[in-house]
Every structure is written in C-alpha cells, then in structure tokens.
Amino acid sequence: MEWLGFVNYAVFMAIFIGIYALLALGLNIQWGYTGLFNAGIAGFFAVGAYTSAILTSPFAEGRVGGFDLPVPVGWLGAMVAAGLIAWPIGKICLRLRSDYLAIATIGVAEIIRLVVKSESWLTNAARGITDIPRPFGDLAYTMSQLAYLAIVAGVLLVAYLLVERQFASPWGRMMRAIRDNEDAARAMGKDVPYRRLEAFIFGSALMGLGGALFAHFNRTITPEAIDPMVATFLVWIMLILGGSGNNRGAILGVAVVWIIWSMSEIVTDRLPHEYAVKAKYLRVFLIGLMLQVVLRFRPEGLLPEPQKRGPRPDPAASGARPPASPD
C-alpha cells in the first residue's frame, strides 16, 4: 500500500504546515504589521501546548491538572495563557526600541524552558504530559489524521480571515502607520506603546493556539518536543521568505520552508550516522544562510505586502522590515 503511506505522509506534513502557519500569522501581526521583534516564539508555543495539555488531560498522580475539560476550552486557555505571559513583557519593553523586546523575549523563552524542564508538579518535567485527548482520536489512523487536518485547516482559516480583516481595518492601517512612522502616529494622537502591546498580545495568543494544536496532535508534550532556537528561527525565515505583512505570503512561506526543511531531514537521515549528525547542523547553517540571502536579495519576500493606494514606494523602503524612525 505505497499510496496510503504517501497520503499519510502528505497529511502529516499538511497538519504541521497548518500549525506553523498559525505561528507565522501570529508573528505577522507582531512583525509584519507592527514591527515587533519576538525572538521567543517557541516560549509562547510551549505555554500554549502545556496549558491546553494541563486543562484537558485526565487526572494524573503527582502533578497539577487532570481537569479533563473539553478540548476547545483547552485551546482557549492556551491563547489566554500565552497572552498573559506576553502582557507584562510587552508592558515593560514596548516603550523602548524593538531591540529590547528581542532580548527580553529570548529571556522569556529561556525561563519557560527552565520551568517546563524542572517544575514537575506543573509539567511533569522531563517525562512530559501524556494522554492528551485528540479530537476524533479513536478513528482509524488515516481517518483520524484526516479529521485532525480538517480541524487544523478550519482553525487556520478562521484565524486567517480574522487577521486579514484586521489588516484591512482601521486598526491595521493604524498599526502600519505606527510601524512606518512612529513619531507621526504619535503626533496624530495614537497611544503607540498601548497599540503595540495589543499586537504583541494578539500575536502571542495565536502562537499559544499553535502550541495547543501541536500538543493535541502529538497526544503528548515533553520539553524535548521542540528545539527552542531552531523552532523560533524557522518561523522567522518562513515569514520573511513568504513576505512579511502579507498573510497569504506568510502561509506560502510556511509551506515552502517546511517542505524544504522536512525533505532535507529525509535526506540527512539516510546518511551514515557519522555524517548524519554533521548534516543535521549543516541544515541549520543553511537555514541561517537562507535568511541572509532573502534579507539581501528579496527583502519583501515571495509575496510582498499589498500596497493599496498611491504610488509604490521605492523598493528599498518596503519589505522585510518596518522603516522605523531614525534614532
């Protein structure tokens, strides 16, 4: 049954693309619309994953949780928790330039990783949380995968439509105004730190939702589930390559990067062990190089940010970064 294996693999890939697409949409709100540098995506992802896992998993000895709540409650909880983590960080850092947010979010991700690894009463430490319920999890394998893909696709569609609407709304225009010329926006009476905080929290909540979908897909979540640095960086390269400020671009970037990333894994796994380890790091090197190449030669990404009215600004002034005010 060669074709069945192929279908299963394609569905598996598609689910991951859907989950990463949620992360990329969240980052697009933060970076694409608002110009906020979040280097702790994996942290918000983990918060979402663990929150939903704790809320929905059945009772287990020795740790908090086992509330056995319905899955949608867990997902909602994941978004709220990720947003709640984002709030104080944003409150402190968003008055300052985005460099400070970058450092602080690296710190947040690191602290979350430490908590997840060492607080066994909360997260069961290294053993992780198991028995996370999965919607339609009792169907046969292929059907269950397909059903989950449908759920992920549905969630992604709703998120996409909402974020897209946000982009076209007065709120979206205001955010781009803040991003492109903070001083002018402030002069127009916009409360810049507060608006940035909104975008930071919205984006982080979406990342938390992505984490929750991941946890329910895997049925378990352990501290080793994701490599914080690589996961965060993958989402960045997805958004930059796809086109920051463009939601379709973000999703396209996710698909392209994820397919390259997992295909290259298949190749490197076939190498003899000695080379396989080195090849694994070579992949990381190349993904870093890819970012440099995109930043240099196509900063606006595959699908640039849509410019609705007026003449297109010169290419140097559009694209992968928010033109901030001169320091």
Next chain:
Amino acid sequence: MDAMELINFYLVPGIVVGSIYALGAVGITLVFAILRYAHLAHGDLATFGAFLALGVVTLGGVSPYVALPVAMAVTAAVAVGIDRTFYAYLRERPKIVTVMASLGVALMVRAVVQIVWGVDSQTYTRGIVRPENWFGIRIRDREIVTVLAMIALVVALQLFLKYSKWGKAMRAMSDNPDLALLSGVDNRKVVLLTWTIVGGLCAAAGVFLGLNYELKALMGWTMLLPMFAAAILGGVGRVEGAVLGGLIVGIAEEMSALFLPTEYKAATAFAILLLMLLVRPTGLLKGKVL
C-alpha cells in the same frame, strides 16, 4: 553558614563569572552604542572563539593562555568578516533588520562549531585543579588570571577610547553619529575597529568561560542573556558600566542559589534585565536608551 563559606562558594565564583560576563558585556555595549543594534550573535561568537582556542591547544600542545591571543585575533578577523558579509549591506535599513540578521548569524556560527568540533562538552586541560588557600579564601590560579585579564583588557580599552585618535572617533560616533560624520570621521574605519575590538573581547569571554567551566556548543548562547543584562544594567555605551553590570549580574546569579533552585540561575539575569528596563532603562551609569 559563616562568612568564609559565603565568600568561597558564592562571592568568588560570582566575581569570576561576573568578569567573564563583563568581557562580553563590554562588546555588547560597544556594538549597541556605536553601531546601534543589539547583536544577538555575540554569545555564539564567544563560543567560536573558545573552540578556536581549543583547536590551538590540541594542535599546538600549548597552554590556553598562549592560545588566547591567537583566538582573539582570529575571532576579531571573523567578526569583521561577518560584518562585511552579512551586516554591511543592511546599514541603510532600519537597525532591527540587522538584529534579525544577527540571530541568523548566531545560528550559523553555532552550526559551524557543532560541525567542526562536535556537540560533546570538552575542556582545555584534563584533571582537577585544587584551589589554593589564601588566608581561608580558596581561589584557583585560573580564577585570578580571569579577573586580572578582564581588568587589563578593559583598562587598555579605556585608555584607547580616551586618548587615541580612533578611540575618540568611536566615542564621537557613539555620542552623535551625524556630527561625527560631518566632522570627517570615517564611518568604515570606526565600524572595522569596533568589530575588531568586539571580536577580540568576545573570544576572551569565551576562552575564560571554557577555562573555568567547560566548552559546550551552547555555552555562548546561554551567556547572551546575562551579558545583555549586564550591558543594560551598567548603561548602554558605558564600558565601565558594563564591567560593573557584569560583576553585579555574576554575583547575583551565584547568590541566587541561596534562595532559588540552581536551575533558575539564568532567571536572575532576566529579572535584573526586566527590572532595569522598568525602572531605569538608562542603567546605573546613565547610558543611552535606543
């Protein structure tokens, strides 16, 4: 616990690790003030310098102290090369794009270390060094060297910044880039010089970290947060502030083991960072806020 125990197990290690943070934080503060962005590849560049020194030690069979200047020189050249290859063409774009590029560079540098030197932790010298007893205070030789080297490097840097022509140019670029450029300061030379100094300091931080603990591919990345906390605590752009900040963060981290589980040492630096950003973003010595 008596005072001696406090000094031996918390204060001395705190000062040693603080000196290492200080070396890194000085580099971060220079990049932040002169080039005006947060350089996220700083920690991994330090890892690279540390492993370079390991290469010199294993190939040449020399002591790490001999390897140190070699590693500093090569890392300085690599830092200049990284700037030329990856950062230079982003100079006209908003600075945050360079921050992003530096995150990519961090990943690339680390991958190079992992490919060339593997992922197992290593040491410069084998065997356990017993600390010497100085009137009840136990200090290892390498710890004294670390602190003295930090002081020597920082004093040399301060003299250079204060009295030499190019040191003054660097300070001018830090204080007011427009005015400095108008006065005929050559931006390219300042950038070149900054990266040379920063690369060298980075390698020194890495080598001393490897000397006092062990060499791991992630050693620099975990040092990034304390280094930034130190630079911001001292005040961005203030070299002496970075040293002060480094020492405070180092000592606070070690002291935190008295109250917190040791896993949360890294949280201390983060708490200091957030606290400073909240109450006094200019830092203790009134640096700049970007």
